[in-house]
Amino acid sequence: MELRWIDYVILLAYTGFVVGIGFALKRYMKTSADFLTSGRSIPAWVTGLAFMSANLGALELVGMAASGAKYGIATAHFYWLGAIPAMIFLAVFMMPFYYGSKARSVPEYLKMRFDERVRALNSISFAVMTVFASGISMNLLAKLLNQLLGWNYHISLLVCAGIVLLYVLKGGLTSAIYTEVLQFFMIVLGFAPVVYLGLKDIGGYGKLKEALQGVATQPQHFALAEKGFASDAWTSTWTPILGGPAANPMGVDVFSLVFGLGFVLSFGYWCTNFLVVQRAMAAKNMTAARNTPLIAAVPKMLLPVLVILPGMIAVGLAALNKGNYELPKVPVATSAFEAGAVAFQTATAAKLPAEEVVKAVQQKVPVFSFKETEFRALVAQAEAAPLTQTQIVDGLKSSAILQNSYDDVILSLVERYCPPGLLGLAFTALLASFMSGMAGNVTAFNTVWTYDLYQAYVAPNKSDSHYAWMGRFATIAGILLSIGCAYFASRFNNAMDVVQLVFGFVNAPLFATFVLGMFWARTTGTGAFVGLLLGTGTSAVFHGLTLAVGNIVGVKGGYFAQMVGMQPVIFPSEMAQNFWLAIFAFSVCLLSTFAISLATPRTKTDEELTGLVYSLTPKLKDDPNVPWFARPGIVGLFLLACCVVLNIIFF
Amino acid sequence: MGLDIRLPIGLMFTSIGLLMTIFGIFTANSDMYERSLGINVNLWWGIVQVVFGGWMLFSALRPQKPSKD
Numbered sequence: 001m002e003l004r005w006i007d008y009v010i011l012l013a014y015t016g017f018v019v020g021i022g023f024a025l026k027r028y029m030k031t032s033a034d035f036l037t038s039g040r041s042i043p044a045w046v047t048g049l050a051f052m053s054a055n056l057g058a059l060e061l062v063g064m065a066a067s068g069a070k071y072g073i074a075t076a077h078f079y080w081l082g083a084i085p086a087m088i089f090l091a092v093f094m095m096p097f098y099y100g101s102k103a104r105s106v107p108e109y110l111k112m113r114f115d116e117r118v119r120a121l122n123s124i125s126f127a128v129m130t131v132f133a134s135g136i137s138m139n140l141l142a143k144l145l146n147q148l149l150g151w152n153y154h155i156s157l158l159v160c161a162g163i164v165l166l167y168v169l170k171g172g173l174t175s176a177i178y179t180e181v182l183q184f185f186m187i188v189l190g191f192a193p194v195v196y197l198g199l200k201d202i203g204g205y206g207k208l209k210e211a212l213q214g215v216a217t218q219p220q221h222f223a224l225a226e227k228g229f230a231s232d233a234w235t236s237t238w239t240p241i242l243g244g245p246a247a248n249p250m251g252v253d254v255f256s257l258v259f260g261l262g263f264v265l266s267f268g269y270w271c272t273n274f275l276v277v278q279r280a281m282a283a284k285n286m287t288a289a290r291n292t293p294l295i296a297a298v299p300k301m302l303l304p305v306l307v308i309l310p311g312m313i314a315v316g317l318a319a320l321n322k323g324n325y326e327l328p329k330v331p332v333a334t335s336a337f338e339a340g341a342v343a344f345q346t347a348t349a350a351k352l353p354a355e356e357v358v359k360a361v362q363q364k365v366p367v368f369s370f371k372e373t374e375f376r377a378l379v380a381q382a383e384a385a386p387l388t389q390t391q392i393v394d395g396l397k398s399s400a401i402l403q404n405s406y407d408d409v410i411l412s413l414v415e416r417y418c419p420p421g422l423l424g425l426a427f428t429a430l431l432a433s434f435m436s437g438m439a440g441n442v443t444a445f446n447t448v449w450t451y452d453l454y455q456a457y458v459a460p461n462k463s464d465s466h467y468a469w470m471g472r473f474a475t476i477a478g479i480l481l482s483i484g485c486a487y488f489a490s491r492f493n494n495a496m497d498v499v500q501l502v503f504g505f506v507n508a509p510l511f512a513t514f515v516l517g518m519f520w521a522r523t524t525g526t527g528a529f530v531g532l533l534l535g536t537g538t539s540a541v542f543h544g545l546t547l548a549v550g551n552i553v554g555v556k557g558g559y560f561a562q563m564v565g566m567q568p569v570i571f572p573s574e575m576a577q578n579f580w581l582a583i584f585a586f587s588v589c590l591l592s593t594f595a596i597s598l599a600t601p602r603t604k605t606d607e608e609l610t611g612l613v614y615s616l617t618p619k620l621k622d623d624p625n626v627p628w629f630a631r632p633g634i635v636g637l638f639l640l641a642c643c644v645v646l647n648i649i650f651f
Numbered sequence: 652m653g654l655d656i657r658l659p660i661g662l663m664f665t666s667i668g669l670l671m672t673i674f675g676i677f678t679a680n681s682d683m684y685e686r687s688l689g690i691n692v693n694l695w696w697g698i699v700q701v702v703f704g705g706w707m708l709f710s711a712l713r714p715q716k717p718s719k720d
Contacts, residue, residue: 006674010667017663028653046656178656193696197687419683421674421693
């Protein structure tokens, strides 16, 4: 990919505007609350778009296109099942407690509702998680710029971090929220033409559907899956899932999808993750705070068109062989083919049948498979007369079906359809989503650090200007720690996987604590604290006893099983393993919190829990100035109905 | 917060849009548009952005009702 001057001008214009916003906001940053919580002053449409785009980082853009190619339209479950219902629940039922309690963060709510232990547990794991998350995303960004444009890894990393530091330090959370809104429009305007051109090239959605139906019956030709599915596997959301794990490319069953993704993981993320909830808490009043997730739900529902459809278009293009388009591939070094050739020679010399020769070669060459007829021909040739090493290497190379590099799918389309100018716009959109992802994490980190760790445990009862100073200091420290994590991620890929895994363990049971805490006054601090620890422990044990098909024991699971010398329980896919893990962790946390709460005395009186627990809070009166059809409950129901309709259309 | 976000959004997209429109006019017959299926996307998408940015600017700058917004 080569950028021309026009592309650089667009990129610079965007950078100029985000830094400019930071400087323009500087004079409004007077107290620590202005800086860390936006002084609760932002209109709902702005917090709504920020709420949605805080989650629309570059990892999401790249990952959803990748899943669109890998699994087809069923990926939309991450939106229509795994996000919208939880967002509506947050708006209608949970926001009144978050916003009404005047808590400045999610951990602070936990302290008000339970006790310091629960807050400490949640804030420490959250603070560490945000730093790692932004580090991972920065590492990816710098790698991408390096591979794509040949920019220096270190300079790309430091310049992008510097820009984020500049605008967050000047404008605080408001800056981050404004930039997220800017990024949202940038992504829509930058990616919509790519999707339009891709669809036009294929000949419309009908043609795309036809092409994908052909792919579904023989996905092995495109290195998408080992064996064929029913023809609607890439173009229906529910039918393939209802057929069981073997009938859909995700390898999941309907129960774990609905309960694991649609309930535990989705509600756990959208209703308790401070990174997104913070956006709603910055709204100017209760109505705006409750409307935030509802406004966010509208673009969220339509987003699959921009983020999942490109992946499906890529597979369609490859299937129709439009302009020789191929899915991006994972390159294989010639040295691997040479090692494969040695294995080939040994195997053919031993007169093994072709199926055995393939197996021997595949152990040395990391490819998806070999084209059968061509490989058999090569074996027959070798049997007739010994081939030279070069002949075998060439033969293997020409018959190899390489593995897909799914993460490059979105960029391959941008490159294919964007002339200079539009290329700059699409590229800037991608860069913007990386930077605003970093800013989102840093602004969540500095608030939790300042209010929930520093003010709570290190230096209570200081002046507000001291905490405002600490907020700025934490911003700088957060960015520096993220840079450190980025380097860590670039060096120790495996260590990074472990870190992410551990956070998965911590997050899986979290929603059980919130749901009991908010809706059952009897829940005690000890119950919540011990329940959370047991839930997290369950995640770790479950992961150590299970494994997905095709994975080896290690970071992917199975380690405890190996330790005690038993066979790990095998799941049809990693996704199924994750969904079931969440279900188990949630259930254990829910049941143990329930049981321990009954066994321990209450520490908070009814008065103390007013405004924090559903049954003890006077029912929120809807603002009489708001017409009935604009009330959160009604809007929520309407959005839920729209979501159901979408599911039916693409059933 | 004192700064209306529609202002920077409007300014940014009108300027990027204008830039792309002008670039599109000057490169109208260039073969680089083979990539975009023969459509001069810079021209058309530039105009779309100018319209969007202009609408944002208009709504930010028109006289405000004396409400709490």
